[in-house]
Amino acid sequence: MGCEGCGTRSKILFGIGGLLALIGVILFAVMMVTGNSAVTVDFMSADQQNFNLEITQHPGCKVALLALRTANCDAVYTATSVTDPDSQSVSISKDCSPFFEEDWVKNNNPPLRKMGRISQGKTGTYRVQSTFKLWAVDECGQVAEAVGGILAAMGLFVVMIIIFIVSCIFCCIGCCCMESRSKVVVTTGANQVAVVPAASGPATVVPAS
Structure with missing residues (x-):
């Protein structure tokens, strides 16, 4: 399976983490464009x-x-x-x-x-x-424009780092919320065996071989 042990909560958390990572990539692209525009010369x-x-x-x-x-x-x-x-x-x-x-x-x-x-x-x-x-x-206008562009790029960089950190946190929480697929076999007597998932859920009773 594509996501062995993924429950509803973990899928939602992974989805949020992935979305935030995508936003971070978009911000990185915007930051690069903003930084490059800071060194563009506007001739009078x-x-x-x-x-x-x-x-x-x-x-x-x-x-x-x-x-x-x-x-x-x-x-x-x-x-x-x-x-x-x-x-x-x-x-x-x-x-x-x-x-x-x-x-x-x-x-x-x-x-x-x-x-x-x-x-x-x-x-x-x-x-x-x-x-x-x-x-x-x-020259003064060029310096002011360059400084403004660099500061804007730095602001986007800080926001991008925060978003990536939050994205990693959501992914880590999603891993913690994953359901284990291991099973516990319990003998119930009368030639029957109860197969109980490690995660909470009803037991499945099957005849003993």
Whole structure:
């Protein structure tokens, strides 16, 4: 038989344990998706030469400007200008060093390199102009999004562990509730034998051979 000794209670408990384990697997898949989305980069602008940056929050943070990895960083820096919401020129902090570069910059499609940063002194529309194609990333916003995604994944991980533990508890209880199929043979006299299951139940009387 598929479940030797399984009673109604043990089957119910095993069913609950299996269902909880399935929920745990689903949560694990959701956690993986959530964790991966935490490292996904949302560009404020991508593959553009002239574009506007709408700064609505994180004043005082910096926007990273990136160019194609095959481009000459110094040439891109010289050919790029930025103006703030008051049409005033904004200085670009040059960042052409290949050191301490995040993996996503090199692994992006197409591969990129950092060229410089601009400070968000105020909210509003910033204008970026260049003869090279540029990508822009809000660094503060990117960090906040990554932290939020990681915390969400950690929360799902804790819930998943709790569900798996509860699932194991239900399965253990189900094992304890399984009925034994062993039988006890008792001689009753008058050439008759009573066959009594180890679990509670009526005895079956059969003639002695």
